[in-house]
Amino acid sequence: MRNLNETTGWHTTHQYFQKFLNWNEHEQLHILERMLSKLSHNQLFVMQKFIQPMLQRDFIALLPQHLSEMILANVDARTLAACEAVSSDWRNVLARGQLWRKLIERNVRKDNMWRGLSEKRKWRKYILVSRDTASFAICEHYKMNYDVLQLFPKVVADIDKIEANWHKGIYKLSSINCRSENSKGVYCLQYDDEKIVSGLRDNVIKVWNRSDLSCERVLSGHTGSVLCLQYDDRVIISGSSDATVRVWDVATGECLNTLIHHCEAVLHLRFNDGIMVTCSKDRSIAVWDMVSPREINLRRVLVGHRAAVNVVDFDDRYIVSASGDRTIKVWSADNLEFVRTLSGHKRGIACLQYRGRLVVSGSSDNSIRLWDIHSGVCLRVLEGHEELVRCIRFDDKRIVSGAYDGYVKDSCLGFGSLSFQQHTGRVFRLQFDDFQIVSSSHDDTILIWDFLVEPEPPSSASSDTLEPTIGSSIQSSSAERTTITTSNSERSPPGTPPRRRSEMYLGAAPSSSYDDGPIALFVEPYEVETLAQYEARFPDVSP
Incomplete structure (x- = not known):
């Protein structure tokens, strides 16, 4: 039933x-x-x-292959790794679309650190290559040695190591000896992956090979110290205490043009996109139109500073100048009219960099100031140097400055700053990127501080020292010295009197009568606030 x-x-x-x-x-x-x-x-x-x-629907498996690839091609590495673990269908989409490779390509194109590593580690040519056009040999080499599934974590580990080296002060040091019979300092420099171009007190420009640090070429023609220079892929332009600006052919070293306008030393210059700006001890700023290397015409002279104009910088909106009169002046790049004055430094201003909305300046009042160029407001004052701040550069992560003191105190940002003390004279110029600092000094040397380094374990002999040296000094030639070293943050004990201030007149090149002393490269951990965060805090303000 x-x-x-x-x-x-x-x-x-x-x-x-x-x-x-x-x-x-x-x-x-x-x-x-x-x-x-x-x-x-x-x-x-x-x-x-x-x-x-x-x-629930598996949209990746249900969509056409090309649409699935388009969706997953826009995610970050963490999400892409999670997608691989979903199912075999998702893994097949990643594999067929070469999405890990495309992620690396995207990072190389948009991120300076990735781009630099791709060149220095020699894997860029295997990533940025089309499978349709690449030769069989290259593709096989790529498959065998540059598997992207293994490459991505290696690159991330490389980046982490570089950042750790910056924070811990671990670097490989290489030195170029520029000393000659008449040389008494290296006033200016610029570098790329192939060369370093330096301007010396003995009136010449020297071009150094990056691979072996040998001198490739000497450019002679100035009758005074070479105080400033800049180059691109066509020309080197230099300014001198002989009051002239000279234009040189990068490839041949030939002097193509000599500009005679300023009546005293040309202290700084910048050029870009057909425009050049020079400044002088004669208190003036000259704006030039660059038609060609042999045709450079004076457009206008800007007058307003009451002392030597030590530095200029510009973009398509503003020209920014700093002077021994303690002020920074902002000029319109469009009509060359005066816009505003930034006041706050207590003594003459020796160096400056301008980018985006931010101006960073260094002064003989021993301080570094950060300014909003639109409003003219001083956003922050960094103190730590005990003498004149001679040169300064910044990027999205850090501020690097060179001064005439021997140590660096903690900054007002609350982080321990690093003091790199290797020069035996005062620093005159520096430039840096994600991997290195290159600096020049009154001691006739150019130092290369390379943070892309894999240090050896410290020896027992150095383990008891406060500032251990990792590895040993290698004397490879008279023009080169290479060491791997660490640098610890230094703090002056309470009550320590400040060091004697330099009484250098900021309108002229420093005299050789100034006694030498150690210099400090001030590495400020600026990542406490990125430029994007800064712009969010300070919305646009009409000039």
Whole structure:
């Protein structure tokens, strides 16, 4: 009897189900709504467990291959790794679309650190290559030695190591000896991956090979110290205490042009996109139109400073100048009219960099100031140097400055700053990127501080020292010295009197009569606030 009742019940249920299937969608929803309203809370919970998986769809597996690739090609590394673990279908999409490789390509194109590592580690040519056009040999080499699944974590580890080296002060030090019979300092420099171009007190420009640090070329023509220079892929332009600006051919070293306008030393210059700006001890700023290396025409002279103009910088909006009169002046790059004065330094300003909305300046009042160029407001004052701040550069992560003191105190940002003390004279110029600092000094040397280094374990002999040297000094030639070393943050004990200030007149090149002393490269951990965060805090303000 029980089996008969079960069979009859199943038959009746089947009949109801068939009727349900024959109803239209509106009728089906109506009966389901009524049935659900009669269920208990526990029954509804059980129903939810049945229904929820039915509502999920594997859109990556269901979409056409090219659409799935487009979606996953826009995620970050962490998400991409999670996608690989979802299913074999998702892994196949990643593999067929070479999405790890595309992620590396994207990082190389948009991030300076990735771009630099791709060149220095020699794997860029295997990543940025089309499988359709690359030779079989290159593709096989790529498959064997540059598997992207292994490459990505290696690059991330490389980046972490470089950042750790910056924070701990671990670097490989290389030295170029620029000393000659008449040389008494290296006033200016610029570098790239192939060369370093330096301007010397003995009136010449020297070009050094980056691979072996040998001198490739000497450019002679100035009759005074070479105080400033800049180059691109076509020309080197230099300014001198002989009051002239000279234009040189990068490839041949030939002097193409000599500009005679300023009546005293040319202290600084910048050029870009057909415009050049020079400044002088004669208190003036000259704006030039660069038609060609042999045709450079004076457009206008800007006058307003009451002392030597030590440094200029500009973009398509503003020209910014700093002077021994303690002020920074802002000029319109469009009509060359005066815009505003930034005041706050207590003594003459020796160095400056301008980028985006931010101006960073260094002064003989021993301080570094950060300014909003639109409003003219001083955003922050960094103190730590005990003598004149001669040169300064910054990027999104840090501020690096060179001064005439021997140590660096903690900054007002609350981080321990690093003091790199290797020069035996005062620093005159520096430049840096994600991997290195290159600095020049009154001691006739150019130092290269390379943070892309894998240090050896410290020896037992150095383990008891406060500032251990990792590895040993290698005397490779008279023009080169290489060491790997660490530098610790230094703090002056309470009550320590400040060192004697330099009384250098900021309008002229420093005299050789100034006694030499150690210099400090001030590495300020500026990552406490990125430029994007800074811009969010200070919205646009009309000039």
